């Protein structure tokens with residue numbers, strides 16, 4: 247059983263901490279937001295993350311998981327210190343390393359000899375060495391252990407990973423970190439730190455590429471009269487392609503793909519390489535947002551000025567409450583900019599949406615549609631798929647539906663008089 251400190255109790259840090267405690271280790275999660283520490287110490291998890299609260303409560307009652315805002319006390323008794331800190335993008339596209347840098351400088355003097363500092367934050371290539379310099383200690387090791395956790399699915403991804411990647415110069419430290427994952431039965435890839443850091447960017451960039459690719463195929467399907475749902479299913483059955491991440495939509499978003507694609511493009515540029523494929527992926531994503539807006543505009547007769555629009559979904563995907571870089575929020579922002587009056591419903595949102603102050607927030611999916619000319623589905627919450635279209639038809643002024651997630655049953659919606667549009671197929 248190892249003594250682990252996790253610095254940063256966001257969805258990555260908290261999931262990692264709770265899962266390591268579930269695997270039998272002693273974990274302390276550290277965060278500088280006192281109120282977060284208080285609620286977590288009571289076993290309350292404020293983010294939407296399936297299975298996490300149960301693991302946190304189990305860890306607290308077994309005494310293998312605790313929370314503190316005292317960084318010095320937390321890290322000084324640890325054999326392993328995981329850095330799970332935010333690395334947001336700056337307006338110029340570069341990564342804001344101020345949190346990682348500040349913590350690395352701060353904790354250096356407090357670490358016990360032999361501690362392994364493990365970087366889990368998504369950081370520019372070269373950060374493992376940079377962190378080692380900031381720590382200023384030659385008796386501790388630093389390794390890179392990137393995370394591949396999907397928000398909303400993070401616990402399951404942590405406990406059943408497709409692979410664990412650990413990179414560093416100190417082979418013994420790499421082995422010690424690999425041991426921490428005993429119990430997950432996952433293959434461990436041991437490599438140098440630079441490769442580990444690159445794996446993280448390459449994985450996210452490749453997944454984003456799949457999405458932009460299938461969105462482009464969807465757009466072609468609309469012109470050709472083909473059905474992208476059949477096309478995606480058929481190509482995905484080829485194991486060289488794989489069936490996941492072939493769901494067309496309004497474009498990818500979230501706190502990772504937009505940041506990491508731009509980050510990798512920048513890294514490539516700094517290395518003197520023009521990563522044209524990735525630039526096209528990012529451009530195609532922006533075009534997909536614009537295309538979604540133009541479909542809504544066309545559906546209401548060519549102008550959005552003064553038109554009431556209902557929106558279902560504001561989070562960047564279902565099963566999370568995260569709206570960072572949400573394509574839904576961006577589409578709504580563009581609809582509002584063209585003069586639309588938008589009322590939205592999302593299961594995780596109530597009150598005013600700070601980034602969309604003029605948007606009304608309804609108490610449920612049907613209420614969002616009252617008086618609307620068109621309904622736009624922007625997040626794939628399963629509960630939207632079971633709303634009876636006849637009840638929606640009763641409260642709407644118009645009959646247009648733009649299903650940007652291919653979530654609804656087109657036949658059902660058309661049968662009660664809706665003019666349905668999805669992504670990548672023509673409804674029969």
Ligand code: UGA
Pocket residue numbers: 368393394395396397398450453457490491492493494495496497498499500501502503562563573
């Ligand atoms: C992503 C990766 O999937 C994780 O492996 C990685 O660890 C994480 O980023 C990270 O770097 O921290 P996440 O941002 O939670 O995870 O979300 P995804 O489930 O990957 O979805 C990203 C975006 O792509 C969403 O907007 C989603 O709606 C969209 N998407 C996904 C599609 O439009 N189509 C698809 O087929 C799949």
